[in-house]
Amino acid sequence: MNPDAAILIENVTRSYAVSAGFARPTRNLVAVDDISLSVRAGSTLGIVGESGCGKSTLAQMIVGLLAPTSGRILVDGQSLAAMDRRKRAKLIQLVPQDPFSSLNPKRRIRDNIALPLTTQAELPGKAQMERVREMMERVGLRADMGDRYPAELSGGQRQRVAIARALVNDPRVVVCDEPTSALDVSVQAQILNLLAKLQRELNLTLVFISHNLSVVEYVSTEVAVMYLGRIVEYATADDLFRSSRHPYSKALLNSVLTPETGKGIPLNILGEPPDPSNIPAGCRFRPRCAAAQDSCRVSAPERLSGIGSAECHFA
Numbered sequence: 001m002n003p004d005a006a007i008l009i010e011n012v013t014r015s016y017a018v019s020a021g022f023a024r025p026t027r028n029l030v031a032v033d034d035i036s037l038s039v040r041a042g043s044t045l046g047i048v049g050e051s052g053c054g055k056s057t058l059a060q061m062i063v064g065l066l067a068p069t070s071g072r073i074l075v076d077g078q079s080l081a082a083m084d085r086r087k088r089a090k091l092i093q094l095v096p097q098d099p100f101s102s103l104n105p106k107r108r109i110r111d112n113i114a115l116p117l118t119t120q121a122e123l124p125g126k127a128q129m130e131r132v133r134e135m136m137e138r139v140g141l142r143a144d145m146g147d148r149y150p151a152e153l154s155g156g157q158r159q160r161v162a163i164a165r166a167l168v169n170d171p172r173v174v175v176c177d178e179p180t181s182a183l184d185v186s187v188q189a190q191i192l193n194l195l196a197k198l199q200r201e202l203n204l205t206l207v208f209i210s211h212n213l214s215v216v217e218y219v220s221t222e223v224a225v226m227y228l229g230r231i232v233e234y235a236t237a238d239d240l241f242r243s244s245r246h247p248y249s250k251a252l253l254n255s256v257l258t259p260e261t262g263k264g265i266p267l268n269i270l271g272e273p274p275d276p277s278n279i280p281a282g283c284r285f286r287p288r289c290a291a292a293q294d295s296c297r298v299s300a301p302e303r304l305s306g307i308g309s310a311e312c313h314f315a
């Protein structure tokens with residue numbers, strides 16, 4: 001793995017003890033299962049997979065809000081585990097799915113954007129407001145909107161505020177967890193274009209999480225396909241969308257492509273994913289895989305070996 005990577009994920013696992021009901025022992029649910037991945041500086045990594053596959057758990061660990069059960073994550077070569085909150089805020093930021101719940105409803109927009117700066121307390125007040133103005137312009141918010149409150153803005157405008165706030169400290173890495181899924185389709189495109197523009201202008205490393213493959217295709221340079229806690233394929237966006245290797249990626253692709261262009265069987269007829277507290281033996285995709293053979297029942301496929309690889313016996 002590349003030690004100069006913007007994000008280096010090494011053998012990271014996160015499990016939860018979940019209750020199985022009254023007077024029954026708790027079960028161990030493995031939400032992220034021994035993932036290793038390195039993310040190139042200045043790239044946009046899309047992480048895609050169905051609901052419950054572990055995307056948000058991984059995102060929370062990458063930004064340091066959740067500790068791995070085992071393994072380690074380095075951002076810009078540094079571990080977030082013991083890092084001071086202020087330093088962490090300058091290195092990496094999260095753009096959440098629903099900005100409404102993350103913005104303070106009682107504060108004006110300009111104060112919401114300035115919040116990470118005021119906790120840093122390094123810039124004098126006037127310079128802070130100058131920085132906020134600059135960020136509002138960058139994300140396409142009129143200066144007079146600074147006086148308003150979150151409830152007075154549309155969903156798309158609120159997401160612009162959340163992006164401005166994430167960028168106000170000039171971080172190196174930004175993780176966006178389903179940043180457009182709460183928005184109307186027309187507004188989604190505007191926010192995706194904005195994120196792509198900011199990534200280029202600021203040379204950010206962007207991690208973009210979505211269950212929507214079309215959205216991921218639009219913004220990503222590389223894509224990690226997640227299934228039941230593991231990354232089962234890691235490829236450049238071009239390769240994934242032209243010639244995916246894993247049957248799960250093919251099924252995901254087929255769910256968004258037309259029958260003429262798609263290959264494989266769409267996900268909706270493969271049934272629901274298994275319970276992550278009871279992961280199937282052998283290949284974890286086997287129960288839903290139309291191409292499964294006897295060997296898939298017996299042994300798990302080899303681990304990913306970097307970009308252009310897939311966890312499938314027959315990839």
Ligand SMILES: Nc1ncnc2c1ncn2[C@@H]1O[C@H](COP(=O)(O)OP(=O)(O)OP(=O)(O)O)[C@@H](O)[C@H]1O
Pocket residue numbers: 016017018029030031049050051052053054055056057058211276
């Ligand atoms: N705090 C928690 N306690 C117990 N189980 C959890 C907790 N957080 C997540 N999980 C479980 O871990 C698994 C992965 O959840 P996660 O939210 O990371 O997936 P996701 O791919 O982001 O899904 P979604 O798109 O629905 O948010 C799920 O089975 C979920 O129920």
